[in-house]
Amino acid sequence: MTVVEHRLTVIRGAAPRRPHNARTLAALAANPGCRRRALMDAAGVDKGAVASRLGMPVSIGQMSSIALARGMSFEAQVKAEGGAELLRLLREHIGLPIAQAHYHDLNPADEDDRITSRLRRSQHALQEAATADGAVGTMFDHPILQLKVNGLAVFIEPDLVAFKFGDRLRVVEIKSFPIVDGTADPGKVAAAAQQSAVYVMALQEMLRGSGLSGDLVSHDVILVCPKDFTNQPVAVVIDVRKQLASLRRQLIRMESIESLLNLLPEALTFDLREHDGQATRDPEDLANAVAQVSARYSPECLGSCELAGVCRAEAARTVPVLGRTVREDLGGIDSITEAVELATGRRVPGQEQRQAAAILQAAYRMRQQALEAVR
Ligand code: SF4
Known part of the structure; x- marks a missing residue:
């Protein structure tokens, strides 16, 4: 075990490892400046479980058991009989000129x-x-891919089929x-495109690792969904070039985990110290670690x-809770109180705050004028 792997194991504690997937990678890349998420995911x-122990759980991406069962049954239907339905769809909607395809179950x-x-x-x-040579009509069901994130190789087990066309x-x-x-x-299509971009990038990286060109992977992803409110599948092509470029930029911007670990105490751990399936760690101690x-x-x-x-909760009354655009516009101003004081002239702006203060004061004047107009 390398030093980095050992440190990450200590940080995780006794709990089983939560592997990355395309959704977590896409979310990680969407906030590349967050060291907390980068470290915990690595x-x-x-x-x-950490959020629950701190009394502030938020459920993300959790489907109801009905939606989950529906999703699994739809996927099974599309892939049934060696992908026969999928092949029909690809011929019908994408013009795939392959009469038969081999199905490779991975x-x-x-x-x-x-x-x-x-x-x-x-x-x-x-x-x-x-x-x-030439088109190979093979579908690969559930291949395992690998992608380097923050200097660490992570496995992705995509729920996808890849096949060669042309x-x-x-x-x-x-x-x-x-x-x-x-x-x-549109939100669901955007999320599907972002996840697919992770798969495309991982496939490209796999091929490059074997001395092949990443161009052998198409940036056109085939999205298969139920048509209208039936179980009848339909296929559409989505171009994920934009998502790929953004993912690439974000992954490059991320710090390496090793340099991040160097900034943190060696004993740092988010172990919940479970006993009989119950977390026993003092929430205050855990909050201090977080x-x-x-x-x-x-x-x-x-x-x-x-x-x-x-x-x-930690960021309450700071400018970042107002969103990225406001945070960028108000660079150099940390708290909402400070922003209000600058807007109303109760605080003199520092050299680096002058531009943001001018925007705030103009917005405040406009607000006052609008309020007076309706009185
Ligand atoms: S800021 Fe907090 S909630 Fe947002 S990505 Fe980082 S760890 Fe997650």
């Missing part, structure tokens, strides 16, 4: 099938397909939200991070 800490063979063995099998199968590998993402009259919930790692709260955290309640 260590595989159960952030939801799911675990049994309970002892280690993730590293599955990664090797996936690498072998996908590299072979990428370098084969000279490129394609990613197929199956989601259970409906496409009604050709339109779907506070040692800086966070970068913004309202978007509420939809993407289980610690949002904790970080929002």
Whole structure:
């Protein structure tokens, strides 16, 4: 075990590791300046359990058991009989000129099938397909991919099928939200595109690691969803180039975990000291440990991070709770009280606050004029 791995194990404590997935990677990349999330995710800490122990749980991405069952049944329907339905869809909606396709199941063979063995099998199968001559009609169900995040390799177990069409590998993402009259919930489509970008990048990285070109992976992802309110699947193509570029930028901006660990005490741990399945750690002691790692709260955290309640309470009455745009506009001003005092002229701005103070004073004047006009 390397020093970094040992430190991360101490930070996680006795709890089982929470692996990354495309959703957590997409959320991590959406807030690259947050050291707290970067550290906890690298260590595989159960952030939801930490938030619960601190009395501020926030549920993220949790589907009801009905929605979960519906999603699983839709995915099973699309992949049934060796992907026959999927193949029909791809021919019908995407114009895939393949009459038949081989179905390569990369799911675990049994309970002892280690993730590293599955990664090797996936690498072998996908590299072979990428370098084969011409179109290879093979679907790869649940391959294991790997991506470097903060200098650490993380496994991603995507719920996807990739297949080769022409000279490129394609990613197929199956989601259970409906496409009604050709339109779907934009937030859900954006989240699916962001997750798919993680898969595309991981596939590209896998191929580059074998000396192949990342261009062998298409940035056009095939999204399969139920049509209208039926169980009939429909496929659409989404271009994830924008999401890929943003993900790449954010991952580059992230600090390496090793340099982050160097700033923190060696004994730091988020261990909940569980006994008989119950957390026994003193919440105050846990809160002190959490506070040692800086966070970068913004309202978007509420939809993407289980610690949002904790970080929002910590950031109360500071400018970041008002959102990223306001934080950027009011650079150099930390608290809402300070912002109000600058706006109303009760505080003299420092050299670096003059520009923000002028904006605040102009906004305050406009507000006063609007209020007087309606009196
Ligand atoms: S909720 Fe807290 S830990 Fe999570 S991303 Fe936001 S600031 Fe970071």
